[in-house]
Amino acid sequence: MSLPDQIAPSILSADFARLGEEVDTVLEAGADMVHFDVMDYHYVPNLTIGPLVCSALRNHGVTAPIDVHLMVTPVDELIADFAKAGASYISFHPEASQHVHRSLKLVHDLGCKNGLVLNPATPLSVLDHVLDELDLVLLMSVNPGFGGQEFIPQTLDKLREARTRLDAVDRPIRLEVDGGIKVDNIRQVKQAGADTFVCGSAIFGTSDYAETLRAMREELAAA
Ligand code: DX5
Ligand code: ZN
Numbered sequence: 001m002s003l004p005d006q007i008a009p010s011i012l013s014a015d016f017a018r019l020g021e022e023v024d025t026v027l028e029a030g031a032d033m034v035h036f037d038v039m040d041y042h043y044v045p046n047l048t049i050g051p052l053v054c055s056a057l058r059n060h061g062v063t064a065p066i067d068v069h070l071m072v073t074p075v076d077e078l079i080a081d082f083a084k085a086g087a088s089y090i091s092f093h094p095e096a097s098q099h100v101h102r103s104l105k106l107v108h109d110l111g112c113k114n115g116l117v118l119n120p121a122t123p124l125s126v127l128d129h130v131l132d133e134l135d136l137v138l139l140m141s142v143n144p145g146f147g148g149q150e151f152i153p154q155t156l157d158k159l160r161e162a163r164t165r166l167d168a169v170d171r172p173i174r175l176e177v178d179g180g181i182k183v184d185n186i187r188q189v190k191q192a193g194a195d196t197f198v199c200g201s202a203i204f205g206t207s208d209y210a211e212t213l214r215a216m217r218e219e220l221a222a223a
Contacts, residue, residue, distance in 0.1 A: 151180030163193025
């Protein structure tokens with residue numbers, strides 16, 4: 001079952017000194033949701049932002065969905081904090097939770113949509129027994145930790161396989177891809193089965209976000 005395409009700019013590549021303004025600008029430019037990368041310098045070798053920044057964006061007036069991507073371990077405490085801070089989606093890496101099914105349920109119990117994030121080397125079989133619990137599957141097309149890395153081409157085959165698995169479920173589950181997506185390859189990524197596209201440097205690294213988003217939508221429409 002397919003869902004409408006959504007583009008989710010990753011604020012990791014935004015100017016943090018002007019974050020509220022950057023998020024307003026990219027949403028006015030036509031972005032669908034805000035991708036919010038949380039790194040703990042433990043699960044990944046980088047350190048970013050936490051729930052305080054998420055509530056700050058809500059208090060600033062951001063009403064678009066906030067797509068929280070947890071690259072932290074453990075996950076359960078932060079799930080609760082992000083639910084309170086106004087997250088819409090909360091996704092985590094299965095390797096970072098002791099009890100994946102419990103963490104997925106926790107996200108639902110707290111009123112958010114859940115997601116499981118698969119690293120490039122994580123097999124799709126981690127989805128086998130939890131598909132019924134899932135709202136979103138996020139395939140990493142780079143190793144997590146940094147913006148601006150190259151798209152790993154093997155992700156395309158993995159996406160096709162993931163699409164087949166998700167299509168077998170009689171309820172829509174988002175298939176999101178994160179890392180190295182730009183105007184040049186977004187069409188291929190959609191053709192391989194993705195419906196949700198995280199783009200950091202490819203949007204925030206340009207001077208006209210609306211123009212970049214327009215070019216991306218044109219590519220998606222041609223897929
Ligand atoms: C990497 C993050 C990504 C990152 C993507 O660990 O999960 O969301 O911001 O950045 P780009 O689009 O520049 O590869
Ligand atoms: Zn991310």
